[in-house]
Amino acid sequence: MTGPVILVVGARPNFMKIAPIYNELKARGVSQILLHTGQHYDENMSKVFFDDLGMPQPDIYLGIGSGSHATQTAKVMVEFEKVCKEHNPSMVIVVGDVNSTVACSMVCAKEWIPCAHVEAGLRSFDREMPEEINRLITDAIADYLLTPSPDGDENLRNEGVSEERIKRVGNVMIDSLFNNLERSKNSTIHSELNIEKGNYGVLTLHRPSNVDEKDAFTGIIGALEEIGSKIPLVFPLHPRTMSRAEQFGLTKRLESIPNIVLTAPAGYLDFIALMAESKLVLTDSGGLQEETTALGIPCLTLRENTERPITVTEGTNTIVGNDPQVIIDAAIEIIENGGKAGRIPELWDGKTAARIADIIEKTIQ
Ligand code: UD1
Numbered sequence: 001m002t003g004p005v006i007l008v009v010g011a012r013p014n015f016m017k018i019a020p021i022y023n024e025l026k027a028r029g030v031s032q033i034l035l036h037t038g039q040h041y042d043e044n045m046s047k048v049f050f051d052d053l054g055m056p057q058p059d060i061y062l063g064i065g066s067g068s069h070a071t072q073t074a075k076v077m078v079e080f081e082k083v084c085k086e087h088n089p090s091m092v093i094v095v096g097d098v099n100s101t102v103a104c105s106m107v108c109a110k111e112w113i114p115c116a117h118v119e120a121g122l123r124s125f126d127r128e129m130p131e132e133i134n135r136l137i138t139d140a141i142a143d144y145l146l147t148p149s150p151d152g153d154e155n156l157r158n159e160g161v162s163e164e165r166i167k168r169v170g171n172v173m174i175d176s177l178f179n180n181l182e183r184s185k186n187s188t189i190h191s192e193l194n195i196e197k198g199n200y201g202v203l204t205l206h207r208p209s210n211v212d213e214k215d216a217f218t219g220i221i222g223a224l225e226e227i228g229s230k231i232p233l234v235f236p237l238h239p240r241t242m243s244r245a246e247q248f249g250l251t252k253r254l255e256s257i258p259n260i261v262l263t264a265p266a267g268y269l270d271f272i273a274l275m276a277e278s279k280l281v282l283t284d285s286g287g288l289q290e291e292t293t294a295l296g297i298p299c300l301t302l303r304e305n306t307e308r309p310i311t312v313t314e315g316t317n318t319i320v321g322n323d324p325q326v327i328i329d330a331a332i333e334i335i336e337n338g339g340k341a342g343r344i345p346e347l348w349d350g351k352t353a354a355r356i357a358d359i360i361e362k363t364i365q
Pocket of ligand 1: 012042098099100130131206286
């Protein structure tokens with residue numbers, strides 16, 4: 001096969017998964033194209049990550065932008081198909097579970113282009129989550145399913161996937177974390193936000209189930225009022241969260257939470273610095289559950305389930321849902337008693353990109 005390998009990124013959680021693969025392929029002299037669908041486009045949701053991760057500007061930018069799920073997915077498919085016809089890739093790499101991931105994997109399946117899904121096999125078993133649909137479809141059609149943990153392998157086997165398609169490579173996002181932890185120590189974010197290292201919580205929220213439902217969002221704010229009276233909270237606001245707070249008339253109440261520091265979405269290095277020096281993390285993100293486990297920081301996940309159960313069974317994560325009292329009790333327990341100690345799962349060793357590159361090189365030979 002002669003064409004380049006196309007690496008697809010679309011939204012914020014994709015960038016730190018692709019960066020180590022890009023660097024590894026570059027070091028091996030593999031011809032590659034970095035393609036950004038433009039699902040996330042704000043500077044602080046996209047460009048800052050390329051800068052922080054030392055990735056070049058994308059070779060191809062599709063400029064898809066926001067839209068309903070169908071619109072966004074369909075637009076990526078139309079544009080990505082044109083790219084595939086023009087560049088004839090020998091392989092396409094998609095990561096994670098965003099709309100860009102499923103859209104590009106569907107194009108590959110129809111065009112008979114070998115496609116690898118990095119972070120395959122994760123399941124929340126909750127089909128109300130748009131990402132669960134993306135994970136199921138992508139894993140049903142991608143050729144190589146590169147999993148981060150044994151539960152991923154197990155889920156795929158239970159869905160009838162044949163053994164040859166499943167390859168456990170570990171967690172590539174942890175490569176980025178370990179590669180950048182030292183550099184993140186130069187971040188000045190603590191003094192910029194005027195917070196004391198070691199004595200604050202970090203909060204992120206953006207799931208539709210938490211911020212698109214007024215009652216759920218209001219309940220969480222109530223819990224934060226209690227927690228904020230015990231420990232300062234840093235809350236980088238996702239654009240969706242900011243606009244829902246406006247729409248529900250909750251902005252003033254959010255700003256009045258005791259000791260809260262509301263800020264724009266942080267860059268990658270600043271955010272690692274924030275997590276690494278925190279006492280606890282409260283989140284509904286997928287990636288943060290894994291990063292806190294790798295950093296040994298207690299994490300409370302404000303969801304009813306997780307597609308990353310190893311962060312609970314082996315790591316520092318606890319699932320607390322969005323019942324305010326449960327969140328408050330769990331946070332106070334961590335503030336007073338330090339929280340769960342965990343261990344880093346097998347193959348979350350910073351060498352996942354090398355294992356992925358081995359598979360890519362073997363496939364495109
Ligand atoms: C997407 C992913 C989600 C991931 C999250 C990380 C899907 C289905 N969801 O959710 O899995 O955890 O990214 O952030 O792919 N917006 C901006 N600027 C941007 C991007 C979005 O202002 O750069 C606003 C738009 O109003 C948009 C809204 O945020 O409608 C939501 O963005 P969207 O990409 O649809 O989904 P996310 O909630 O970010």
